[in-house]
C-alpha cells in the first residue's frame with residue numbers, strides 16, 4: 001500500500017483503487033506548512049475523521065467540498081458537516097462496520113475525547129480498521145490511550161499488515177504504550193503519528209526506534225509529504 005504523511009495525524013492511503021484521506025489538518029499544521037502542502041491540492045475519494053478535535057478536522061469541510069469525497073465519521077460529526085453544506089457523508093459509530101466500494105471499514109474504540117471546534121459534541125472518538133481481500137488490512141487508531149479494547153481487534157478483524165498509532169504522548173499514548181498496543185493488536189509494523197507537531201508532543205526518535213528494535217518490531221517515522229510503501 002502507498003501512504004503519504006501530511007504531518008500530525010493526516011495520512012492518505014491508496015486502498016482498493018481509492019484515495020482515503022485521514023484526519024485532514026493542514027492550514028495551521030506547522031509541519032505541513034513547512035513542507036508547502038496546501039489543502040486545495042489534496043486528493044481524496046473518501047475522508048475518514050477519527051474525532052472532532054481541530055487538529056483532525058480543520059480542513060475537512062474545504063477538502064470535502066473541493067473533492068466531493070464522501071466523509072466517514074461519527075453521527076455527530078456527520079450532523080456538524082451537514083450544517084456546513086457537506087452532505088456526502090456516511091455516519092458510523094463504535095463497533096459498527098460497513099462495506100464500501102474500496103473495502104470494509106470497522107469502527108473501533110478510541111479512548112480519548114471529541115469536542116468539535118465550535119464547542120459542539122463530536123460523539124465517540126473512533127479508530128478505523130480498513131480491509132479488503134486484495135490489499136489486506138490496516139488500523140488507523142486516531143487519538144487514543146493504550147486501551148485493553150485493542151485486544152478485540154485481532155479477534156474481530158483480518159490480520160493487520162500495519163497500524164498507524166499515535167506515539168507523541170501528552171494528548172495520546174506515547175511510543176512506550178504504542179509498543180504494548182502492537183502486542184494487543186498482533187501487529188509488529190507500526191507507523192507513528194501525532195508526534196513532533198507541537199512542543200507538547202516532540203519525541204526522541206532514537207529512543208523510540210531503539211525500544212521497538214529491542215522488541216523486534218518496526219517503527220516507521222514517516223517524512224512529511226514523501227510517499228512511501230508499507231507491505
Ligand code: NI
Nearest residue numbers: 051053112143
Ligand atoms: Ni484529539
Ligand code: MN
Nearest residue numbers: 053055143171
Ligand atoms: Mn489530536
